[in-house]
Amino acid sequence: MSKRDTILEAALELFIKQGFEKTPTSAISKAAGVATGTLFHHFKTKEELISALYLDIKLNLQELLITAINDETLANPQNMNKRFIENTFHKVWLSMISWALANPCKFKFLIQFSDSAHINTETRERVEYAFSEWTTLFEKGQTLGIYSSMPSDLLVSIATNHMFTSCEYLINNPQLWKSESFQQALFHSCLSQLTPNTPNNQNPISTNKQEAK
Amino acid sequence: MSKRDTILEAALELFIKQGFEKTPTSAISKAAGVATGTLFHHFKTKEELISALYLDIKLNLQELLITAINDETLANPQNMNKRFIENTFHKVWLSMISWALANPCKFKFLIQFSDSAHINTETRERVEYAFSEWTTLFEKGQTLGIYSSMPSDLLVSIATNHMFTSCEYLINNPQLWKSESFQQALFHSCLSQLTPNTPNNQNPISTNKQEAK
DNA sequence: ACCACACTAGACTGATTAGTCGGTTAGTCG
DNA sequence: CGACTAACCGACTAATCAGTCTAGTGTGGT
Numbered sequence: 001m002s003k004r005d006t007i008l009e010a011a012l013e014l015f016i017k018q019g020f021e022k023t024p025t026s027a028i029s030k031a032a033g034v035a036t037g038t039l040f041h042h043f044k045t046k047e048e049l050i051s052a053l054y055l056d057i058k059l060n061l062q063e064l065l066i067t068a069i070n071d072e073t074l075a076n077p078q079n080m081n082k083r084f085i086e087n088t089f090h091k092v093w094l095s096m097i098s099w100a101l102a103n104p105c106k107f108k109f110l111i112q113f114s115d116s117a118h119i120n121t122e123t124r125e126r127v128e129y130a131f132s133e134w135t136t137l138f139e140k141g142q143t144l145g146i147y148s149s150m151p152s153d154l155l156v157s158i159a160t161n162h163m164f165t166s167c168e169y170l171i172n173n174p175q176l177w178k179s180e181s182f183q184q185a186l187f188h189s190c191l192s193q194l195t196p197n198t199p200n201n202q203n204p205i206s207t208n209k210q211e212a213k
Numbered sequence: 214m215s216k217r218d219t220i221l222e223a224a225l226e227l228f229i230k231q232g233f234e235k236t237p238t239s240a241i242s243k244a245a246g247v248a249t250g251t252l253f254h255h256f257k258t259k260e261e262l263i264s265a266l267y268l269d270i271k272l273n274l275q276e277l278l279i280t281a282i283n284d285e286t287l288a289n290p291q292n293m294n295k296r297f298i299e300n301t302f303h304k305v306w307l308s309m310i311s312w313a314l315a316n317p318c319k320f321k322f323l324i325q326f327s328d329s330a331h332i333n334t335e336t337r338e339r340v341e342y343a344f345s346e347w348t349t350l351f352e353k354g355q356t357l358g359i360y361s362s363m364p365s366d367l368l369v370s371i372a373t374n375h376m377f378t379s380c381e382y383l384i385n386n387p388q389l390w391k392s393e394s395f396q397q398a399l400f401h402s403c404l405s406q407l408t409p410n411t412p413n414n415q416n417p418i419s420t421n422k423q424e425a426k
Numbered sequence: 427a428c429c430a431c432a433c434t435a436g437a438c439t440g441a442t443t444a445g446t447c448g449g450t451t452a453g454t455c456g
Numbered sequence: 457c458g459a460c461t462a463a464c465c466g467a468c469t470a471a472t473c474a475g476t477c478t479a480g481t482g483t484g485g486t
Contacts (some may be wrong), residue, residue, distance in 0.1 A: 019330035
């Protein structure tokens with residue numbers, strides 16, 4: 001592994017344990033087993049190191065989610081139907097949680113520092129483009145009536161945050177993920193917050209399926 | 214207003230704008246219009262200032278939510294029925310959002326720093342007791358079958374995060390809150406993610422799989 | 427008038443830390 | 457080989473910042 005990656009890895013671990021402030025660059029280089037000079041050879045400033053780490057992680061995740069969306073799109077060319085949207089959404093959901101469970105440190109980093117003032121706007125913007133595909137998916141779903149008519153960016157936030165919450169919980173309780181019925185319940189929870197407020201799912205007595213359109 | 218409060222207010226504003234690290238105590242005292250000595254007279258260390266600010270804000274919010282729960286409890290002595298749970302939940306939800314809209318800075322502070330390593334465990338624990346009432350409410354709802362049977366602490370996390378997400382969105386789009394139908398849709402969204410997975414609103418993806426466990 | 431005390435002030439200091447610099451090593455290519 | 461370059465090293469420095477110290481100030485009690 002390159003020294004650059006070793007430094008990033010050491011930084012990630014220290015940052016989520018102590019935060020940016022309480023992690024001097026000296027501690028990072030020491031943990032990575034390199035000299036201060038090496039660290040500053042690869043990253044001009046501490047801020048650049050933080051940005052690089054953020055980008056590394058965020059791009060890694062975004063690529064995964066984009067892949068999930070595109071795979072589904074390719075598998076289903078006439079992609080404006082209900083079934084397609086539902087499948088894609090489920091696939092993204094699954095990718096997200098699997099990634100978090102496989103990369104708990106990276107996930108924690110995002111949770112802890114996505115809102116942080118240390119990540120500057122420019123860095124953040126270099127990565128947000130991926131959300132457009134995600135937003136498009138919701139807007140398609142809205143025109144088909146399977147999602148609530150609230151603003152689509154709100155739907156995106158709600159869905160994303162539900163996933164984040166789920167991931168956080170699963171990292172602390174990984175055994176739950178083995179249960180098929182739990183997975184279903186969790187996905188149902190995520191999905192149902194996006195569905196419109198129809199009489200149907202407000203009143204459990206009715207047995208009619210909703211066949212909108 | 215006491216100098217102590219002036220300092221806390223200035224600190225709050227600077228912290229959410231720049232983060233803890235980039236806000237030296239000198240900047241805080243300057244913004245508050247007091248001398249360094251005064252700041253350190255009221256707070257022994259910078260850390261203590263941060264903790265005090267966190268506690269101030271968090272206790273303020275917790276008290277509000279507890280009040281919302283208790284008011285409802287007093288108004289409805291035989292409190293084990295479905296209607297009561299629903300009303301209480303709605304009241305808490307409303308209190309939370311109203312508070313965030315009325316105190317956007319405090320709200321942002323919580324969002325940004327609740328997970329931060331700067332808030333030590335001890336400080337955090339001094340405040341978490343309030344969640345027990347909240348958890349109890351969900352457990353009652355579960356025994357009545359109106360909430361999903363997922364772990365109750367997961368339900369609490371999911372509900373809380375939904376509210377936080379909603380608040381964040383509303384702070385940036387306050388005009389939406391004026392619409393009665395939007396409020397209803399948003400509340401429906403928050404509530405429905407907690408409801409059990411009945412055949413009625415079950416998602417089609419899981420229907421072809423074995424449900425028994 | 428006088429004291430006691432909580433509060434205020436801001437220059438100062440010791441410690442820490444981001445980042446530099448001059449020099450060494452390791453790899454590459456003609 | 458020899459010349460060039462990128463990666464690496466760690467002692468050093470300039471700057472910053474948390475927290476101290478000493479010296480007031482205003483107020484209320486006696």
